[in-house]
Amino acid sequence: xxxxxxxxxxxxxxxxxxxxxxxxxxxxxxxxxxxxxxxxxxxxxxxxxxxxxxxxxxxxxxxxxxxxxxxxxxxxxxxxxxxxxxxxxxxxxxxxxxxxxxxxxxxxxxxxxxxxxxxxxxxxxxxxxxxxxxxxxxxxxxxxxxxxxxxxxxxxxxxxxxxxxxxxxxxxxxxxxxxxxxxxxxxxxxxxxxxxxxxxxxxxxxxxxxxxxxxxxxxxxxxxxxxxxxxxxxxxxxxxxxxxxxxxx
Amino acid sequence: xxxxxxxxxxxxxxxxxxxxxxxxxxxxxxxxxxxxxxxxxxxxxxxxxxxxxxxxxxxxxxxxxxxxxxxxxxxxxxxxxxxxxxxxxxxxxxxxxxxxxxxxxxxxxxxxxxxxxxxxxxxxxxxxxxxxxxxxxxxxxxxxxxxxxxxxxxxxxxxxxxxxxxxxxxxxxxxxxxxxxxxxxxxx
Numbered sequence: 001x002x003x004x005x006x007x008x009x010x011x012x013x014x015x016x017x018x019x020x021x022x023x024x025x026x027x028x029x030x031x032x033x034x035x036x037x038x039x040x041x042x043x044x045x046x047x048x049x050x051x052x053x054x055x056x057x058x059x060x061x062x063x064x065x066x067x068x069x070x071x072x073x074x075x076x077x078x079x080x081x082x083x084x085x086x087x088x089x090x091x092x093x094x095x096x097x098x099x100x101x102x103x104x105x106x107x108x109x110x111x112x113x114x115x116x117x118x119x120x121x122x123x124x125x126x127x128x129x130x131x132x133x134x135x136x137x138x139x140x141x142x143x144x145x146x147x148x149x150x151x152x153x154x155x156x157x158x159x160x161x162x163x164x165x166x167x168x169x170x171x172x173x174x175x176x177x178x179x180x181x182x183x184x185x186x187x188x189x190x191x192x193x194x195x196x197x198x199x200x201x202x203x204x205x206x207x208x209x210x211x212x213x214x215x216x217x218x219x220x221x222x223x224x225x226x227x228x229x230x231x232x233x234x235x236x237x238x239x240x241x242x243x244x245x246x247x248x249x
Numbered sequence: 250x251x252x253x254x255x256x257x258x259x260x261x262x263x264x265x266x267x268x269x270x271x272x273x274x275x276x277x278x279x280x281x282x283x284x285x286x287x288x289x290x291x292x293x294x295x296x297x298x299x300x301x302x303x304x305x306x307x308x309x310x311x312x313x314x315x316x317x318x319x320x321x322x323x324x325x326x327x328x329x330x331x332x333x334x335x336x337x338x339x340x341x342x343x344x345x346x347x348x349x350x351x352x353x354x355x356x357x358x359x360x361x362x363x364x365x366x367x368x369x370x371x372x373x374x375x376x377x378x379x380x381x382x383x384x385x386x387x388x389x390x391x392x393x394x395x396x397x398x399x400x401x402x403x404x405x406x407x408x409x410x411x412x413x414x415x416x417x418x419x420x421x422x423x424x425x426x427x428x429x430x431x432x433x434x435x436x437x
């Protein structure tokens with residue numbers, strides 16, 4: 001190794017960690033330095049073969065469930081380990097049954113309540129977006145512009161797709177705060193109407209669409225792949241259903 | 250307060266905190282598991298360690314006031330894994346990388362077709378690096394972390410991140426070029 005930059009600056013350059021000035025300087029250097037050029041090429045090879053190998057290991061679904069069970073406030077009671085094991089197991093099973101049935105009832109009730117609240121808030125958010133200057137923070141019909149715009153603004157990556165060919169041209173996106181959380185809003189056109197598609201992460205299972213209307217606006221809500229979607233518009237309900245199918249295809 | 254709604258005060262706070270945790274932290278569960286999986290080189294251990302780390306994160310969540318949440322969580326995961334490695338150090342030093350123990354979770358036929366032997370080759374090579382090299386490569390190449398994030402997660406100065414990455418990559422390239430050169434991998 002004769003060029004000491006091959007060990008240092010090269011990596012910062014390769015990882016996009018140099019500022020524009022230093023990057024340009026290094027690019028001039030590399031034109032004359034065969035060693036750095038070769039090392040850069042081999043770093044690129046390494047990265048592309050790592051990408052092709054798909055080494056990323058996603059968490060198994062069972063782990064997510066375990067953690068959710070851990071952090072749910074209604075925890076099963078801890079038992080002392082004296083006494084006959086079977087007797088304790090029977091009591092534990094009975095208590096767990098009561099807790100879980102009770103918990104389900106509570107969560108169903110709570111779920112329905114919060115659905116209504118969320119739907120109301122989303123219709124409000126839709127109305128707010130129709131005020132002048134409130135529709136989009138990023139105005140673009142290009143999904144490759146809208147998607148990166150959300151990077152760093154949200155803790156999740158909303159799926160951004162353009163459906164211009166199917167009659168729902170993407171018009172832009174913005175951040176919205178609904179129910180105290182920051183969520184993504186995508187704006188689509190539908191003939192003369194506007195559709196807001198609100199997206200936020202959920203831990204619930206995928207769910208088929210539910211629809212409703214409020215103050216003359218239609219909404220359709222569904223869950224897919226760890227995301228919850230709610231589309232709101234004054235267009236026909238069948239339009240929203242069509243958009244929902246496009247998202248889930 | 251006679252209003253029954255207010256009696257739920259503390260419950261509401263709890264469930265709000267929990268909702269915040271679920272919304273902000275759980276989306277990074279894959280990142281947590283992936284780091285643990287590569288540090289511990291075992292899917293089962295990684296599941297236990299990331300569960301433990303997430304619980305710790307849950308307990309400390311009150312203390313988290315903005316900032317890079319993924320880095321914060323991965324820092325906890327990393328610490329948990331190192332404690333884990335320390336505990337099992339003797340055992341680990343005795344065990345070579347063992348396909349039975351640390352085998353890949355069965356990839357789908359499609360992945361296999363695309364990736365071919367490449368995946369196994371890289372898994373072995375990466376697994377043979379010392380944890381401190383392995384982690385910077387996993388964070389940079391798989392997780393896409395910036396040097397600053399890597400510095401936060403690993404508690405090494407940002408200037409050292411670059412040189413560590415440089416050495417880690419060189420070693421990975423060496424092992425890939427000559428899988429027999431495992432001895433080299435034990436220098437740290």
